[in-house]
Amino acid sequence: MDIKKRNIVIGGAWPYANSSLHLGHVAGLISGDILARYFRLRGDNVIYTSGSDCHGTPITERARKEKKNPREIAEYYDREFNELFDRFNFSYDLFSKTDSEYHKEKVKQLVRRLYDNGYIYEKIEPQTYCENCQRFLSDREIILKCPECGEETKGDQCDNCLHVPTTEELLKGNCIECGSKAVKKDNKILYLALSKFQKKIEERTEECKHLWRINAKNETEKYLKQGLVDRAITRDLDWGVEVPVEGYEDKRLYVWIDAVLGYLTNTMKICEEKGMNWEDFWKEGHNNKIYMCHGKDNIMFHSIILNALLLGQEDNYHLVDVIVSAEYLNYNNQKFSKSKGIGITGLEALDLYPVDSLRYHLVSNGPEKKDTNFSPEDFVNTHNGEILNKFGNLVNRTLRFKNLDKIELSKIDNRMKLKIEKIYDEVGNLIENLEFREATRKIMSLVEDANKYYDEREPWKQRKDDIEGFNETIFTCANIIANLSNLFEPIMPDTTKKIREYLKLEKAEWKPVILEKEIELSNIEPLFERIKLEEK
Secondary structure (H helix, E strand, C coil), X not given: CCCCCCEEEEEECCCECCCCCEHHHHHXXXXXXXXXXXXXXXXXXXXXXXXXECCCHHHHHHHHHHCCCHHHHHHHHHHHHHHHHHHCCCCCCEEEECCCHHHHHHHHHHHHHHHHCCCEEEEEEEEEEECCCCEECCHHHEEEECCCCCCEEECCCCCCCCCCCCHHHHCCCEECCCCCECEEEEEEEEEECHHHHHHHHHHXXXXXXXXXXXXXXXXXXXXXXXXXXXXXXXXXXXXXXXXXXXXXXCCEECHHHHHHCHHHHHHHHHHHHHCCCCHHHHECCCCEEEEEEEEHHHHHHHHHHHHHHHHCCCCCEXXXXXXXXXXXXXXXXXXXECCCCECCEHHHHHHHCCHHHHHHHHXXXXXXXXXXXXXXXXXXHHHHHHHHHHHHHHHHHHHCCCCCCEECCCCCCHHHHHHHHHHHHHHHHHHHCCCHHHHHHHXXXXXXXXXXXXXXXXXXXXXXXXXXXXXXXXXXHHHHHHHHHHHCCCCCHHHHHHHHHHCXXXXXXXXXXXXXXXXECCCCCCCCCCCCHHHC
């Protein structure tokens, strides 16, 4: 692997600040934190960022129902998101919100440049309108039967087949608020000339798609094959980012422009505060790489829309390199559904279970290439069977060996030393190839090898009649544990921090470590406790 420092942006999808995030959302976003922690361990310059999407129609819909203003709704859930990601140990450099003044001003500058460069144009056209409510309707405010699969859906995107309805198809729908049939009414709209970017986005997709998940390849190529269609960027609302074009003072920008530009505006903000140059992360020629992490329903916004907005700046922007698009996590073999009482929120899960065990389980059983399932039974089996019985057991019987007060300097078993030296590249390659499940299995295989080595050496016998062999066994296992504190850092950061405290290690690094002095052992507590399913 290249050892030169890279400038890496990792973007996590911006959740709508209109409802609590369930465990499936966390499963779709945790890949960003794994990547950020891993690249930091490698010594790369990392900016990992996301935020609350405060301006979407879901927020205005909820505000209407609860008779509140949209800002109240957005701020409530923004606080909840911050608590969730903080407790899950997501290591964001900045988790902001689209309602911040800094973000709004930067977005207006970027959109104005698109307009000045000729990529935004005005069009008078019939738009969906509710005569009963006396207002134009956004896509999400229309309910219709999907023309592709026949399922009932909102007008922004079909949840079942991901089809995005056309304007003509939306006119067959009804107002979600009052049920009245939508009608046509002329409206003045600004459009993004997305079709102008077809060739360059095709070229970029062909260049990068070998790094993408199969769902990202298929979804992006589907849109490109159909031909990119210009998209309306203005909407008739008073909640959102103002349109930086004269004559549009009563309209706001569509949220899909507002939110995806947040990765860029957040980078600018972070770099301003840290005295760094944001262009090192977003302009060509700086050994940079851009990762976007989200669920499969967000693919085209990152593989097509964001790249188009960057290309339209005509200012040497580096485009998105890697699309890390998760499939869905189900709960007890059913789709998460708040209305049906199916599933568990992220915060509810944290109130029930240890955070590192949740992180490990969501990664080792994650929806990387197909939908996967979370059940309390499966989680408890993972915690007790793998985390406690394998990893916890190795640490416990090594560092809490009866009447052992220090780890003596000794020889490390050469066979185990070679495994340690080899595994960093193996796990690193898996992580960089987005094989997070396999990476956890690879690390756990080292735990299993260490436990087997421990059993074969029988240190409980060695201590009586072969103290030199005993010291070698404990020293070798302690060194494996020290390296596990590096390898597991992207997945189980609280646990690995405890191990480093026990072994007097200053920091985690992505390279083999060998203990260089004897270690006094004191106040060593078990890393994990057994979970009984009936208690949860």
